[in-house]
Amino acid sequence: MDVSQLKIRQLREMLDKKEISAAELADEYIKRIKEYDKKLESYITVTEEIAKEQAKAAQERINSGSSSALTGIPIAIKDNICTEGVKTTCASKMLENFVPPYNATVIEKLYSENIVMLGKTSMDEFAMGGSTQTSAFAKTKNPYDLNRVPGGSSGGSAACVSAGLAPAALGSDTGGSIRQPAAFCGVTGLKPTYGRVSRYGLVAFASSLDQIGPIARDAHDCALVLNAISGCDSRDGTSSRLAAENFAAKIGMPVKGMKIAVPKEFYADGIDAVVRDSVLSAAQKYKEMGAEIVECSMPSLKYAVAAYYLISSAEASSNLSRYDGIKYGHRSSKGDSYSELVCNSRSEGFGEEVKRRILLGNYALSSGYYDAYYGKAMALKQKIRAEYEEIFKLCDVILTPTAPSVAYGINENVTDPVKMYQADICTVTVNIASLPAISTTCGYDSKGMPIGMSIIGKHFDEATIIQVADAFEKNFEIIPPRIV
Template identity: 50%
Template structure:
């Protein structure tokens, strides 16, 4: 058997029953990383350190010690998540040599559970993008068709899981950055409820929208990782104290009697025929499994993208003001005085998309425009949030495509920012409302590229998402 094909659940069984050691597993992962190197999924790898950790875990297991929930499982972090003494670059020249002096809470929780972090994944610069093409360290490619993008911004995180270089990864999602790449690469991506997972130690893009989540090959693995990641944190006031259920508990309960809402605004003309057909097929499948499907109206959901670009850019402009070339990161070699040092360092350190968002953010925040743009956007955000809350009075989950098309060609959208922004049209409303959503594979198009289905849940009801997602995944496995 090829151990790299296993899910986290399966590989844990193989490790526990000593069919394979963690050291062997880490070596297998690195063999795969080397043979699929041209995908450019990873910014840095930690082979030596990973092997040391794996040997320690194997020794512990051999002596019968109690093991953590992820003991010996190789995982990857997105390169905007701090892990002490590793580089955290955000795929930006500005942070090209930045070494983390501390560890993010989400990474610490994985490490405490015994996971082995083997690498950090490529991404769009500062998580701004939908294709991983804004990375300062080269584009990441789609493992299914390397002439196409893996999606973004967590493109490397999705690619490395789909290419079986590791068993799971963490991404971050501000407007779709976990779900869109998961959809493009044919894997499972979860954006938890805003506040479900601590953001401490994760480089901020838009603090009121950012959320950390897992990318995995199965729905069950996603639930296993959320069990570990969820929870409050004294270092992040927005991390919720809401109780944490066992997210794996309802996985096999099926969808009999569950109400699935189909928002009519998500089945628009922008949708490619193949994606639409796959989704309609999935909805039919749910009906066969006993779910009831109801049409839902979200009248203002089409304004979410506009709200997103105002709010996220405003927050990005503020968050990225800290990159001044003084305390860490890039400092230009030549400058006239202190202010010129700021200008030169920022101009040389940031890429084009990041500069565009900073400028847009400062525009909507500047006097004369603040009310018309920022304050208005916050009001519209509230209206969209209310529409979601109303929808969840009529159904348990909402279903939509994750993206309007499958993975596009490298370079296809880089010249036109607006067309790139439209890639996030179905994922952005979820961040605007703060609710959780999961993207799972639901078929392939005529080119063999994966199609993703998005399931959206009530605030803090990830358990229902896993249940409904797993019912679909199980039914497609049976069909095979």
């Protein structure tokens, strides 16, 4: 049976109708992982034994007639989300042998639905990057062209869904790390509103921006995963007290009469023509469905990358100060004093990009530079939020490209940090403003590489962006990657 392009809803039906057992389904994916992942390198750890055990428990629940939306559904997990008893490396030598003593809240929630965990997916080290090429263990390739990057930092999660090595995966998004790889790999990725999903057990990068979200084959499947992982958690003081809701509730409702804004700065120089044309042609399709396209402006977009890198690196330098090699993580064999041991452990454990961010963060926070950099970046954060508020007075959702280009060649940008940072221009403002956004495929370039568009919503209005993405997806034909 070819499960590679099946959606969660189809798998649900097959499981409930007993056309396939949870164990058989898990086995199909494990077989595909064994066959294709040597080339793709989307997983760091494959949890075959756990998947078999969980499939048994899921089958019992299915047999008892009490299955929920995700019971028996195989899911892959980004390797910065803590899984008790299963290595969680953050793709860093620093955490190469780290086995969490507890589960993240999202994992507890997925386990309570009796999902089947397939494994832990590769990523940029500590989620810092947009290519998955800074991973210390698995430099994931793009399923549409193995010579290109899958995007990042959740590149393993996006690539494994795209290649049919999982029907869905969890990623995390600090500045675009769910949406950009989803766009590069031709799948759908949702970054929820900050606070919608508990961050307890997500290895911290930039705590005011990080958010866990789903990557799946379409917006409807993303809604089903979000339904399972969202909700208030007393262990995360920033998790929202808003009641959980059904994020699939608006699916199928017409977009007629809806106002969709296109901020001109997102379509300016620096965005490849093929991407711009494809997203604007999607806007035209929405117009044909009866939506109104509203032109607008976000003047501060040109400062967004700087503000984002200052804030996120400042927070990262503080968050990563916990890695001392003593309580957990890589411990150097050299160092006679406490201080030497800590310096040696950190220097051996962290990769180049992580060190760069720590340096930048400490620069932004250091005496004499704080107001000029961190303080100004925080002021810009408020300005960008205010500009979004103004735009949302005119519209229901905002439509932008997800990335300035399609997936680029391995080693093309990855050695130039400035180029890498500037490529985040389309995604970072969403995190800065704590908004929800979904990326879905809106076209392919002449070489068949997927192009992604993002639909940005008002705070806690995930249901509407899912509805809008779904309306487009229903009239769009996905071309599966060549690897399958």
